[in-house]
Each structure stands twice: as structure tokens, then as C-alpha cells.
Amino acid sequence: MPVLNILAALLDVLTGGSGATWGEAALNLVSNPLSVIPSILFASLIPFIEELGWRGYVLDRLQEKRSALVSNLILGVVWSLWHLPMFFVQGSYQANLGVGTLEFWLFMIGVIPLSFAFAWIYNNTRRSILAVILFHAMVNFTGEIIAITERADAISILLWVVAAIGIVVLCGPKTFTREKAIR
Helix, strand or coil, rough: HHHHHHHHHHHHCCCCCCEEECHHHHHHHHHHHHHHHHHHHHHHHHHHHHHHHHHHHHHHHHHCCCCHHHHHHHHHHHHHHHHHHHHHCCCCCHHHHHHCCHHHHHHHHHHHHHHHHHHHHHHCCCCCCHHHHHHHHHHHHHHHHEEEEEHHHHHHHHHHHHHHHHHHHHCCCCCCCCCCCCC
């Protein structure tokens, strides 16, 4: 999410790091305004496919028998592992991170609190897949626009963890909503 990435970059700079630079899509936009179209399509097509399955099918099944907390711990780990093959697809974002690197582990761990945020959106919008798809697309597109350092990425993951904890504490572990049941 842009706010968390910008905050992470700012915290990185305030603690002696270099923060962020413009991402590939932002740099290409200057020389070729139409170049942003593939980035937008890619950033939204993948979430469309993923979220139909993850939130539209799997999360509902998990939450039928488990709390939102347990459901999203399970889903977050599975979703993280689902990305593993992409680390071996040359040219993919994940392959550029490398396998076993700090960036690899940040990505794999970072997917889990992100799952909490997506579930919070899903559960609080009467299970709107569209809301989650748009949020997922925004998260992906932010990475195309703002390139944060490895250190800022670690700070960003920490901020996502804080957000996930906030969701559990403020909304409760059962539904991630203020309601007793998910509508």
C-alpha cells in the first residue's frame, strides 16, 4: 500500500537509510506514457485470478470452521508457499529477489500479514471480491511505482505485521469485524 511503503521509506531515511526511488513503471512513464498500461494490466490481472481463489473460495471455506485469525494464518502460509514457483521464473519479480536472500524471506513472511489485511477488507465489505482485487492491485502497482530499499522493505513488513496485530486487537480474532458473524 502506498502509505505503508512511503512511511517505511521515510523511517528508513530517518534512521540513516536511502529510502526509496522511483520504480520502473514511474521511470518509463516519463519517456513513454503508454508504458504504464502493461503495468496496470499486470498489477490487476494477477490479483483478479488470485483473489477469486484465495478470498472468493478458500477463505470462506476456512472461516466456516475456524476463526479469521486461524484461517488467515493458514491461508497466509499457503499463499506464501504458492508464490515459491515464481522464484524460478526468469524475469519475474520474485526471481529478481533471489532464493534464500533476505528479500526472499521478507517476501515470504510479508505475504502472511498482507493476508490479514485482505481478509479484513473482505470480511468488512460483505465479502466483496472486487474490493480485495482492487486493494491487491494497488499493492502490486505501488511496487511498480515506488522502489523501496531492502531495509525499507523490512520496515514495511514490520508495519504490515503491526497492521495485522491491530486488526486482531481492534476487531477481534473471530471475524476481523465488529460483528459476531461474517455477513
